[in-house]
Amino acid sequence: MKVRLAVAVCAVAAFASSTLHAQSTLDAVKSKGYVQCGVNTGLAGFSQPDSRGAWKGIDVDACRAIAAAVFGDATKVRYTPLTAQQRFTALQSGEIDVLARNTTWTVTRDTSLGLNFVGVNYYDGQGFMVPKKLGVTSAKQLNGATICVQPGTTTELNLADYFRANKMSFKPVVIEKLEEVTNAYFSGRCDVFTTDVSGLVSTRGSRAPKPADHVILPEVISKEPLGPVVRHGDDRWYDIVKWTLFAMLEAEELGLTSKNIEQNLTSTNPSIQRFVGATGDIGKMMSLDNRWAYNVVKQVGNYGESFETNLAPLGFERGINNLWTNGGLMYAPPIR
Amino acid sequence: MRARAVAAQLALLAAVAFVVWYLASNTVANLEARRIASGFGFLAREAGFEIGESPFLSYGAADSYARAILIGLINTFRVALIGVVLATVLGTLLGLARLSRNWLLAKFAAGYVELLRNVPLLVQLFFLYAVITENLPGPRAALSPLPGVFLSNRGFAFPVLQPHAAHAWIGVALLAGMVLAWLVARWARRRQALTGQPFPAFAAGAALVLGLPLVVFLAAGAPLALARPSLQGFNFTGGAVLSPEFATLLGGLTLYTAAFIAEIVRAGVQAVDRGQFEAAYSLGLPRPRTMRLVILPQALRVIIPPLTSQYLNLTKNSSLAVAIGYPDLVSIANTTMNQTGQAIEGIAIIMAVYLSISLSISVLMNWYNKRIALKGARA
Numbered sequence: 255m256k257v258r259l260a261v262a263v264c265a266v267a268a269f270a271s272s273t274l275h276a277q278s279t280l281d282a283v284k285s286k287g288y289v290q291c292g293v294n295t296g297l298a299g300f301s302q303p304d305s306r307g308a309w310k311g312i313d314v315d316a317c318r319a320i321a322a323a324v325f326g327d328a329t330k331v332r333y334t335p336l337t338a339q340q341r342f343t344a345l346q347s348g349e350i351d352v353l354a355r356n357t358t359w360t361v362t363r364d365t366s367l368g369l370n371f372v373g374v375n376y377y378d379g380q381g382f383m384v385p386k387k388l389g390v391t392s393a394k395q396l397n398g399a400t401i402c403v404q405p406g407t408t409t410e411l412n413l414a415d416y417f418r419a420n421k422m423s424f425k426p427v428v429i430e431k432l433e434e435v436t437n438a439y440f441s442g443r444c445d446v447f448t449t450d451v452s453g454l455v456s457t458r459g460s461r462a463p464k465p466a467d468h469v470i471l472p473e474v475i476s477k478e479p480l481g482p483v484v485r486h487g488d489d490r491w492y493d494i495v496k497w498t499l500f501a502m503l504e505a506e507e508l509g510l511t512s513k514n515i516e517q518n519l520t521s522t523n524p525s526i527q528r529f530v531g532a533t534g535d536i537g538k539m540m541s542l543d544n545r546w547a548y549n550v551v552k553q554v555g556n557y558g559e560s561f562e563t564n565l566a567p568l569g570f571e572r573g574i575n576n577l578w579t580n581g582g583l584m585y586a587p588p589i590r
Numbered sequence: 591m592r593a594r595a596v597a598a599q600l601a602l603l604a605a606v607a608f609v610v611w612y613l614a615s616n617t618v619a620n621l622e623a624r625r626i627a628s629g630f631g632f633l634a635r636e637a638g639f640e641i642g643e644s645p646f647l648s649y650g651a652a653d654s655y656a657r658a659i660l661i662g663l664i665n666t667f668r669v670a671l672i673g674v675v676l677a678t679v680l681g682t683l684l685g686l687a688r689l690s691r692n693w694l695l696a697k698f699a700a701g702y703v704e705l706l707r708n709v710p711l712l713v714q715l716f717f718l719y720a721v722i723t724e725n726l727p728g729p730r731a732a733l734s735p736l737p738g739v740f741l742s743n744r745g746f747a748f749p750v751l752q753p754h755a756a757h758a759w760i761g762v763a764l765l766a767g768m769v770l771a772w773l774v775a776r777w778a779r780r781r782q783a784l785t786g787q788p789f790p791a792f793a794a795g796a797a798l799v800l801g802l803p804l805v806v807f808l809a810a811g812a813p814l815a816l817a818r819p820s821l822q823g824f825n826f827t828g829g830a831v832l833s834p835e836f837a838t839l840l841g842g843l844t845l846y847t848a849a850f851i852a853e854i855v856r857a858g859v860q861a862v863d864r865g866q867f868e869a870a871y872s873l874g875l876p877r878p879r880t881m882r883l884v885i886l887p888q889a890l891r892v893i894i895p896p897l898t899s900q901y902l903n904l905t906k907n908s909s910l911a912v913a914i915g916y917p918d919l920v921s922i923a924n925t926t927m928n929q930t931g932q933a934i935e936g937i938a939i940i941m942a943v944y945l946s947i948s949l950s951i952s953v954l955m956n957w958y959n960k961r962i963a964l965k966g967a968r969a
């Protein structure tokens with residue numbers, strides 16, 4: 255009896271104290287041999303397993319790019335599907351190394367949740383979807399409507415703000431699982447489904463019994479810059495995730511793709527030489543292999559390629575997610 | 591020997607206290623190091639999200655997190671209280687039905703118990719919710735079985751009395767009727783004990799309980815104006831609405847828990863010695879009175895302790911509300927945790943609330959159990 259108690263006390267103490275000397279995330283990732291990445295439970299174009307169980311989407315590509323940068327092997331990722339409510343606790347508690355799950359960058363999340371947003375991989379905004387047969391053409395006509403929404407999202411807050419600002423009322427139906435909340439909408443429990451416009455397009459395309467029966471209203475009621483997130487207090491890891499994202503943008507700007515980057519290893523353009531690691535020590539500055547960015551582009555592709563394979567087939571336009579050089583908002587600081 | 595035992599207990603207590611202190615201070619230090627906000631200050635901040643149903647207490651997005659959590663608590667109480675009452679009634683009926691000499695009734699009750707007890711509650715909730723939301727028509731094509739009553743996938747809308755000053759007096763008359771009925775029953779029991787003469791106390795009591803309010807109601811000019819629901823825009827307004835989420839959760843908890851209560855009631859009745867039935871019959875008591883006066887009071891002693899666990903289970907199971915979108919305490923606390931990032935505080939609130947509810951139910955049921963225990967018998 256006494257022995258058992260002593261063992262229990264020691265175990266608890268060991269567990270609690272081990273969290274005190276937290277290892278750096280990069281070392282932990284290297285020693286376990288893979289990146290543990292928190293993703294969506296199934297949002298087409300962002301992160302969803304395909305028919306063979308392989309995860310696909312631009313958020314998944316962000317995870318794969320980190321693995322390519324760290325290990326030179328984009329397959330060294332394990333995925334943790336998370337609902338909106340679970341995602342931040344999973345990251346705070348160290349269950350995942352990085353969260354890439356269509357998560358909006360807000361000041362509250364960036365400060366009091368103990369997290370850091372590394373950048374933006376999709377500029378979005380919140381919209382409303384309604385059945386065509388309701389005959390609604392503007393969000394201003396939604397007074398009194400019943401609205402399906404997922405909890406723990408910025409969506410839930412923007413929705414309340416918008417109706418307050420416009421002196422309208424609504425009845426929320428708040429369901430955590432995407433599958434259940436969309437079922438509730440498609441079965442007619444709600445008049446309206448609201449989330450990021452990307453989420454509306456994706457769920458309409460992949461989950462609606464008849465996609466043509468649903469319209470997305472013209473109003474976009476918020477800014478939803480979506481991007482990967484890491485924990486506070488590990489600047490090295492923060493740098494790696496941030497510059498991996500930038501590398502994919504920079505590659506598109508430099509015209510480097512998964513197809514042509516091999517030839518460009520011998521390019522004479524100094525920017526490209528630095529990027530592929532032929533000159534300079536950028537990889538070393540990040541505690542990575544000097545070919546980190548080459549590996550990212552070779553195995554995952556540049557941002558435009560990721561967009562074309564994952565989002566374009568669902569009917570997404572580049573729009574503001576184009577490079578700044580093409581009139582969009584995507585802009586990477588210089589890699590030098 | 592005694593001193594050693596006390597010392598051992600003290601040492602154990604000290605060890606536990608140390609572990610708790612160590613974990614707590616370590617957690618605070620870790621939160622601090624990662625700059626994760628902590629403390630309960632967030633409770634006073636504006637919540638910023640809407641809640642689907644907030645009966646008894648108004649709520650809007652501009653209210654505080656504390657008020658939002660209070661609404662969740664009220665919603666939990668609402669479904670748990672009504673659920674306990676309904677499950678007890680249904681469970682008792684099913685338990686007695688299973689003992690019935692009517693073959694069909696007994697087999698039906700047995701089948702019900704086996705089916706409901708062996709399918710996970712969450713699955714039953716999803717099933718019920720799908721039945722309600724997918725089979726009922728939209729509000730514009732709502733079924734209307736009675737004038738003013740509408741059944742749609744927005745819920746069950748029905749008329750309610752328009753508030754009137756006389757309603758309070760009718761309530762007072764009802765209370766007075768109940769007190770009088772109780773006095774009459776007591777008097778009748780005494781008289782029967784003294785003189786052996788029976789008195790129709792039940793009929794007299796019923797007349798008082800129903801008659802007094804009726805007199806007041808008629809005297810006030812029968813104020814029966816109804817607030818009827820009507821379709822306005824997207825939804826029904828006026829009257830009252832039972833939401834599909836509430837109906838699903840209440841129905842699911844009641845049907846599921848009733849299956850367990852039925853078994854407890856059956857076991858309780860069967861635990862009473864056959865001799866008790868035979869003794870009662872040989873005194874000439876008819877079967878219903880045998881049940882009420884001889885068997886059930888003895889069965890209750892066996893029934894109450896496991897029944898308490900079922901009440902606790904029902905209350906705790908009400909947190910499955912999250913899955914179908916009923917805004918109970920857990921659902922709102924979850925949202926709060928997610929919006930503020932203060933998971934430890936949120937979980938602490940949930941645990942404290944469930945612990946208090948469970949302990950209150952236990953205390954209440956233990957008190958009742960003691961009251962009905964055999965006098966002079968040791969617990």
Ligand SMILES: N[C@@H](CCC(=O)N[C@@H](CS)C(=O)NCC(=O)O)C(=O)O
Nearest residue numbers: 295337338357358407408432449453
């Ligand atoms: N960008 C918003 C909303 C993100 C969000 O959760 N969107 C929903 C609707 S598309 C979603 O991805 N649900 C999928 C899931 O819960 O697995 C946020 O960060 O709060």
